[in-house]
Amino acid sequence: MTELTAALSAFKSEAITRLGANHVLEGNEAARFEHDFWNQYSGKAACVVQPGSTEEVAAIVALAARHHIPLVPQGGNTGLVNGGIPDASGQQIVLSLERMNRILSVDPAGDTMTVQSGVILAEIQKAAEQADRLFPLALGAEGSCRIGGNIATNAGGVNVLRYGMTRDLVLGLEIVLADGTVLDLLKPLRKDNTGYDLKQLFIGSEGTLGIVTAATLRLVSPIRERVTLWLGLSTTEDAIALFGHLRGIFGDLISSFELISSYGVEAAITQLSGLRRPVAEPWPWHVLIELGWSFTEGLRERAEAVIGTLFEEGRIKDGTIATSEEQRAMMWRIREGQSEATSKIGYVVRSDVTVAITDIPALVARCESWVGEFGNDIALLPFGHIGDGNLHMNFVVPREKASDLAPPLLERLYSEVDQLQGSISAEHGIGRAKRDMIVSRKPAAALDLMRKLKAMLDPDAILNPDVVITRPPKR
Amino acid sequence: MTELTAALSAFKSEAITRLGANHVLEGNEAARFEHDFWNQYSGKAACVVQPGSTEEVAAIVALAARHHIPLVPQGGNTGLVNGGIPDASGQQIVLSLERMNRILSVDPAGDTMTVQSGVILAEIQKAAEQADRLFPLALGAEGSCRIGGNIATNAGGVNVLRYGMTRDLVLGLEIVLADGTVLDLLKPLRKDNTGYDLKQLFIGSEGTLGIVTAATLRLVSPIRERVTLWLGLSTTEDAIALFGHLRGIFGDLISSFELISSYGVEAAITQLSGLRRPVAEPWPWHVLIELGWSFTEGLRERAEAVIGTLFEEGRIKDGTIATSEEQRAMMWRIREGQSEATSKIGYVVRSDVTVAITDIPALVARCESWVGEFGNDIALLPFGHIGDGNLHMNFVVPREKASDLAPPLLERLYSEVDQLQGSISAEHGIGRAKRDMIVSRKPAAALDLMRKLKAMLDPDAILNPDVVITRPPKR
Numbered sequence: 013m014t015e016l017t018a019a020l021s022a023f024k025s026e027a028i029t030r031l032g033a034n035h036v037l038e039g040n041e042a043a044r045f046e047h048d049f050w051n052q053y054s055g056k057a058a059c060v061v062q063p064g065s066t067e068e069v070a071a072i073v074a075l076a077a078r079h080h081i082p083l084v085p086q087g088g089n090t091g092l093v094n095g096g097i098p099d100a101s102g103q104q105i106v107l108s109l110e111r112m113n114r115i116l117s118v119d120p121a122g123d124t125m126t127v128q129s130g131v132i133l134a135e136i137q138k139a140a141e142q143a144d145r146l147f148p149l150a151l152g153a154e155g156s157c158r159i160g161g162n163i164a165t166n167a168g169g170v171n172v173l174r175y176g177m178t179r180d181l182v183l184g185l186e187i188v189l190a191d192g193t194v195l196d197l198l199k200p201l202r203k204d205n206t207g208y209d210l211k212q213l214f215i216g217s218e219g220t221l222g223i224v225t226a227a228t229l230r231l232v233s234p235i236r237e238r239v240t241l242w243l244g245l246s247t248t249e250d251a252i253a254l255f256g257h258l259r260g261i262f263g264d265l266i267s268s269f270e271l272i273s274s275y276g277v278e279a280a281i282t283q284l285s286g287l288r289r290p291v292a293e294p295w296p297w298h299v300l301i302e303l304g305w306s307f308t309e310g311l312r313e314r315a316e317a318v319i320g321t322l323f324e325e326g327r328i329k330d331g332t333i334a335t336s337e338e339q340r341a342m343m344w345r346i347r348e349g350q351s352e353a354t355s356k357i358g359y360v361v362r363s364d365v366t367v368a369i370t371d372i373p374a375l376v377a378r379c380e381s382w383v384g385e386f387g388n389d390i391a392l393l394p395f396g397h398i399g400d401g402n403l404h405m406n407f408v409v410p411r412e413k414a415s416d417l418a419p420p421l422l423e424r425l426y427s428e429v430d431q432l433q434g435s436i437s438a439e440h441g442i443g444r445a446k447r448d449m450i451v452s453r454k455p456a457a458a459l460d461l462m463r464k465l466k467a468m469l470d471p472d473a474i475l476n477p478d479v480v481i482t483r484p485p486k487r
Numbered sequence: 488m489t490e491l492t493a494a495l496s497a498f499k500s501e502a503i504t505r506l507g508a509n510h511v512l513e514g515n516e517a518a519r520f521e522h523d524f525w526n527q528y529s530g531k532a533a534c535v536v537q538p539g540s541t542e543e544v545a546a547i548v549a550l551a552a553r554h555h556i557p558l559v560p561q562g563g564n565t566g567l568v569n570g571g572i573p574d575a576s577g578q579q580i581v582l583s584l585e586r587m588n589r590i591l592s593v594d595p596a597g598d599t600m601t602v603q604s605g606v607i608l609a610e611i612q613k614a615a616e617q618a619d620r621l622f623p624l625a626l627g628a629e630g631s632c633r634i635g636g637n638i639a640t641n642a643g644g645v646n647v648l649r650y651g652m653t654r655d656l657v658l659g660l661e662i663v664l665a666d667g668t669v670l671d672l673l674k675p676l677r678k679d680n681t682g683y684d685l686k687q688l689f690i691g692s693e694g695t696l697g698i699v700t701a702a703t704l705r706l707v708s709p710i711r712e713r714v715t716l717w718l719g720l721s722t723t724e725d726a727i728a729l730f731g732h733l734r735g736i737f738g739d740l741i742s743s744f745e746l747i748s749s750y751g752v753e754a755a756i757t758q759l760s761g762l763r764r765p766v767a768e769p770w771p772w773h774v775l776i777e778l779g780w781s782f783t784e785g786l787r788e789r790a791e792a793v794i795g796t797l798f799e800e801g802r803i804k805d806g807t808i809a810t811s812e813e814q815r816a817m818m819w820r821i822r823e824g825q826s827e828a829t830s831k832i833g834y835v836v837r838s839d840v841t842v843a844i845t846d847i848p849a850l851v852a853r854c855e856s857w858v859g860e861f862g863n864d865i866a867l868l869p870f871g872h873i874g875d876g877n878l879h880m881n882f883v884v885p886r887e888k889a890s891d892l893a894p895p896l897l898e899r900l901y902s903e904v905d906q907l908q909g910s911i912s913a914e915h916g917i918g919r920a921k922r923d924m925i926v927s928r929k930p931a932a933a934l935d936l937m938r939k940l941k942a943m944l945d946p947d948a949i950l951n952p953d954v955v956i957t958r959p960p961k962r
Contacts, residue, residue, distance in 0.1 A: 168680075180651065180655055195936065196930050196932075203652065207925055208688070233739050263708030263781025265781070307736070307737075366677065367676075368597050369597050450682055454682060461670065462683050480682055
């Protein structure tokens, strides 16, 4: 038995003593924690531990620290950059937060909610709604992602335009540090400038600097009248111009402004059941827009008047306003269902980039100009939150060519993004998938500071050690 | 000549070589940098240096590091916690950012603006307005505070309810680190999850971890119709209930919800010229509310209807809606002029606390219950942004008793805030004034991490070394 095997064995037996045998999983029971939702990445865990309280998380982290065993924190396992599953070594331990799923308190008067980190996002949304409030973080995976993972990855989603990223919705955090210390920063105050805002360090750090065990979230006013528009357009330039025009009229009442390609719409309505195109024609581009306010009436009339003018002025080709919750749901199902639909057609090479809003047409045009060079059987699947400059420029490729084509396609895409001074990860994070890609893209002083933070907060490399940033090169 | 005197002398002469003699100030020229706006704190600078570019800031910091001389970064010198002026030793050097006052670019399509850190806040507001956008940070000192100081202190102000603190408005930063390295984090992207969000470290760090030299700011949609209400109320409970009620109706269209006491209103209208009470009677409490949206019309009618109902239901005693920009300006002048007005009456013991919104009446009542114990000539002057739970619970005391009364009054106030689990610095920061007060109030793990961050980023204690947090106690 090697030293490491002995350490793993000791860890497991002590973890069983602390958590109970039913909360230390191996073999088949561990399997679902070892690969991502889309089965694009997989690894092998020494075991999966499922602490049920902050004290148990702290005890497990202290135990891992004592045995020098790396932990991989995992929430709902819906990440897309291989940051929440173990590597292939079989020597990392998954620390699942699934059991930490209690809503601890809701304070509608103060517009806050305090939750454990394993609560599913949709349940937080529901609890806010029951208190006549809105928790505005919303994304495709909301039915299975967990808030700790949203916080650890600073998740974005479809409402960033109005409400910001996850970071903007976090008022307080409870963190377990790499030595097992509990850092309680859970104050539910809107304003608290008493020293460095330490919680910011952990938001978006992908489980590499500390483990989120609880959070106080900011709630916002409920939306009592919502208007959902689906418009057909000829070009991406028209979409960007339309965004500027509508933003000028509706201001921050616009919560979502989603661009969808004809390919994405047709894939969704043909591959998924019960969907039909909201407008008659298969326009080259479609936008899905959502407006809302706290009043109960009056916005729809304003929207109708504006849409009428847009038609008259030729700014849009076609368009409709959802007249029922079913219609609205179908529009969103087309938007969110593109990934599932295209996964039935081929392998989806995913990306998540930001450029300046006005550079979106250029980015799409450039990719369209060269995608054929990689083969005639590759489809471009761009969609995204263009009000934030964030495009998921995906490629649908024949399954058998996926491993050959994915790296060069992404390399070409990222070089376009670099030329436009954009970001190669808008909202998905770095994980392992993009870890080495940021090294050449970030200033040396930034990488140096990232490494120093990692070394300071996790000197023994216990927390997700091969994710986001590697240790400083040995000299 | 001592070693330190020699070092200071060498620093000055090298600084003169680098910046020119007219940008290294001493004696009378340095005086205005040595005390705060209200003359409540003062110190003595070895000299004041005024670099005019990021490169010059970097050179000065490197020079200070080489000579082990502490620098005190200063923006508009409007801080209230003694964090931007030198100590009394005459051995600290003020690094003034006043000359770094250029707006570098405005991008209305992307809703961003990039500025040097010495630009005055009001000029940023004006530049945004000229681009048909809004930069929503707004506070009493906006005519003289500078954006670098707003960022370094994570300033709050009157629009936090809708738009958040300064932190929420910063997309990118350029920082000079303690060794003179320039850390360029200026990307103007709305979404960029490529690694740790390092800029967060520096926002609110009060010049102790790095010096802000430039920032990319987030702009928001312009407000085309603004409705400003002034309402008279009997109790603070009524004010909190009114906030909940109006928030329920208007949601995030409310940008400001300011509570003002009768004492504050009467002080302003009697001590300042050209002001009169917006409502006929001197109600015990007044609230100033501002609503706005991007549309050009329709909000006033909605507000009028709501106010009518409030009267009918007896929720308010009196009220008016500003019908001109002059009326609106007068309402705000009363709100913002309370400090100036009461400074003519006595010495103002200032504070800046947050409690849960629903605890505001309790906090006011408790302070009212004991303020008389400190003397019959002390007036309570509570005002603030109660929608955020943020109250400036000030005390107006006879000038000659100020130094005796200020410490016990604040101690008593803070013990009330502690009991309500609030914050002793909502938006003003820590500076030197509250540095020792946070030590007993923050978790040991948080203080430890703050000290580690300070030691990591400023190992030689060059940057504002006696502000926010002291070095770890020697063991």
